Amino acid sequence: MTDPRHADRSDDDVPHGDRRVRSFVLRQGRITPAQQRAFDAHWARYGLDPVDTTRDLAVTFARPAPVVVEIGFGNGEQLLHAAVHEADRNFIGIEVHSPGVGRLMNGLALAGVDNARVARHDAVEVLEREIAPGALDEVRIYFPDPWPKKRHHKRRLVQPAFVDLLASRVRAGGLLHLATDWEEYAQHMLEVVDASPSWRNRAGAGGFCERPAWRINTHFEKRGERLGHGSWDLILERC
Numbered sequence: 001m002t003d004p005r006h007a008d009r010s011d012d013d014v015p016h017g018d019r020r021v022r023s024f025v026l027r028q029g030r031i032t033p034a035q036q037r038a039f040d041a042h043w044a045r046y047g048l049d050p051v052d053t054t055r056d057l058a059v060t061f062a063r064p065a066p067v068v069v070e071i072g073f074g075n076g077e078q079l080l081h082a083a084v085h086e087a088d089r090n091f092i093g094i095e096v097h098s099p100g101v102g103r104l105m106n107g108l109a110l111a112g113v114d115n116a117r118v119a120r121h122d123a124v125e126v127l128e129r130e131i132a133p134g135a136l137d138e139v140r141i142y143f144p145d146p147w148p149k150k151r152h153h154k155r156r157l158v159q160p161a162f163v164d165l166l167a168s169r170v171r172a173g174g175l176l177h178l179a180t181d182w183e184e185y186a187q188h189m190l191e192v193v194d195a196s197p198s199w200r201n202r203a204g205a206g207g208f209c210e211r212p213a214w215r216i217n218t219h220f221e222k223r224g225e226r227l228g229h230g231s232w233d234l235i236l237e238r239c
Contacts, residue, residue: 035102042105048119061090066137071123076104083116091116094123138175146182167198176236181224186232199236
């Protein structure tokens with residue numbers, strides 16, 4: 001989401017040799033009593049605690065099915081919709097913002113769905129440590145922080161090294177779906193993915209796609225539209 005993701009320190013405070021791409025910035029918001037109750041009541045059912053070994057995803061979900069990862073799901077509106085309406089697929093949502101995680105778990109429990117799990121951790125580490133090569137059918141990244149100031153562009157999630165990491169985890173023919181409401185970031189994303197030999201742009205080189213049916217027009221996006229924002233979708237197929 002374009003709301004700042006939460007971080008306890010800036011990359012500018014880290015010695016240059018220690019810098020690495022992270023999937024978030026952490027300034028933890030207030031968690032409501034209802035959201036805290038969600039962790040108490042539902043984490044055992046939906047939560048994924050960090051591990052240092054590759055997960056058997058069929059065991060994680062107690063069934064074999066295509067796996068979709070959504071990185072930075074915000075309040076979980078899109079992921080909840082997907083879990084309900086794409087019941088033949090398994091979903092892993094990765095988000096460090098505790099209120100959003102709590103809200104999503106409440107929604108999943110209320111809907112009575114069991115095909116979604118939540119990791120409250122850095123997406124880069126989850127992908128590197130817990131996801132086997134070629135294990136994913138799709139990765140979705142919707143409205144990541146655009147870091148509009150030029151001196152902050154290095155913090156953007158969609159960078160060549162990260163796109164390469166995603167390519168290593170998505171099977172041949174699988175998808176990477178990116179969306180943003182920040183035009184300059186959309187162009188940056190386009191340049192990154194078009195330069196990668198691992199991904200084929202479904203709209204052709206230099207092109208964007210129409211919003212597909214599976215990505216709903218969320219409350220966040222509607223608010224941006226009222227402010228005059230556009231939106232841009234990129235759908236890439238793993239070569």
